[in-house]
Amino acid sequence: MNTQKLLILLTILLVAGGTLFFLPSDEKKIRNNMAAFADYCSSIKKEPPLETLKKAALSARLCSNPCWVQITSLNIDRAFNTKEFSDHILILKKALTNTRFNFHDTVIDFPADNRAEIMTTLRLAGKTKDSRFTDAYEMKILVEKRDGDWLFSSFTVVEFIEQ
Amino acid sequence: MSTTMLRRFLFPSLNRRYLLRLVILVCFCYLIFGYILIPLRIQGQSMEPTYRDGSFAFCWRPQYLFAPVQRFDVVTVRFTGRSVMLLKRIVGLPGETVEFRQGTLYVDGHEIEEPYVHHQSNWNLPPRMIAPEHVYVVGDNRGTAMSRHRFGQVKKERIVGGVIL
Numbered sequence: 526m527n528t529q530k531l532l533i534l535l536t537i538l539l540v541a542g543g544t545l546f547f548l549p550s551d552e553k554k555i556r557n558n559m560a561a562f563a564d565y566c567s568s569i570k571k572e573p574p575l576e577t578l579k580k581a582a583l584s585a586r587l588c589s590n591p592c593w594v595q596i597t598s599l600n601i602d603r604a605f606n607t608k609e610f611s612d613h614i615l616i617l618k619k620a621l622t623n624t625r626f627n628f629h630d631t632v633i634d635f636p637a638d639n640r641a642e643i644m645t646t647l648r649l650a651g652k653t654k655d656s657r658f659t660d661a662y663e664m665k666i667l668v669e670k671r672d673g674d675w676l677f678s679s680f681t682v683v684e685f686i687e688q
Numbered sequence: 689m690s691t692t693m694l695r696r697f698l699f700p701s702l703n704r705r706y707l708l709r710l711v712i713l714v715c716f717c718y719l720i721f722g723y724i725l726i727p728l729r730i731q732g733q734s735m736e737p738t739y740r741d742g743s744f745a746f747c748w749r750p751q752y753l754f755a756p757v758q759r760f761d762v763v764t765v766r767f768t769g770r771s772v773m774l775l776k777r778i779v780g781l782p783g784e785t786v787e788f789r790q791g792t793l794y795v796d797g798h799e800i801e802e803p804y805v806h807h808q809s810n811w812n813l814p815p816r817m818i819a820p821e822h823v824y825v826v827g828d829n830r831g832t833a834m835s836r837h838r839f840g841q842v843k844k845e846r847i848v849g850g851v852i853l
Contacts, residue, residue, distance in 0.1 A: 658732070686774075
């Protein structure tokens with residue numbers, strides 16, 4: 526193999542490798558959506574009301590219409606349309622001001638084409654007037670690909686500790 | 689220690705041997721503190737006064753490799769992974785019946801003394817049997833309302849390890 530052929534081969538390999546590395550995979554897209562969702566649900570201290578409204582609407586836009594929510598401890602097990610979802614996020618943000626949402630230990634599985642299943646830990650860390658609080662929940666999230674976008678279609682809180 | 693030795697200890701020459709030792713040390717620390725002796729930063733009041741909010745401890749993973757779980761052991765219970773875990777105390781073992789009467793713990797109908805509990809509660813929980821391969825875990829801080837305290841039976845497989853320090 527002469528030098529010219531070797532150079533061409535190396536260039537092809539570099540371009541292919543670079544494309545693979547920089548093009549976001551489905552998993553990367555889902556992780557980005559999760560990070561964005563956590564950011565939209567989080568509330569910083571003294572967040573302007575318009576910003577709160579915008580973030581609630583953006584969080585709902587990451588979900589399918591309708592989106593199923595199951596939280597057994599709160600007796601919630603039903604589908605929410607985009608408007609309802611956005612309203613509930615707004616209520617949540619108002620109730621948990623100065624609270625940061627984060628996803629940890631996320632495992633994404635693709636059981637079928639255009640469908641993904643996420644197992645993750647949602648961690649809440651916030652501050653009230655005189656103290657701080659933390660809470661965590663194990664969550665199972667279903668995601669569906671619609672028109673090229675990955676949308677959350679179901680949220681389930683996994684209750685692994687039973688009184 | 690002479691000045692030369694001290695200087696060599698604090699500012700070693702970056703030769704091959706030193707770099708090799710550094711790489712080995714980093715790998716060793718990664719293995720030990722990533723998989724065997726996991727550092728924990730405690731957040732929350734659920735285990736007070738035994739473990740205070742903001743304090744540090746270690747999760748000793750090999751604790752239950754060859755030994756069974758025991759009552760009163762403090763353990764870490766995982767969610768989906770090991771980044772976020774619950775810190776709880778085992779009070780009931782598989783097949784036992786646990787209940788709370790006016791804040792006092794009863795196992796199989798016998799009162800259990802809990803010297804680690806400093807905030808007496810008025811918790812009332814009807815008797816319930818612990819399923820096989822499960823343990824009953826509770827936090828030491830009973831000063832909070834029962835509805836706000838996360839406790840109950842969990843699968844043994846969720847226990848990551850014991851807690852030391």
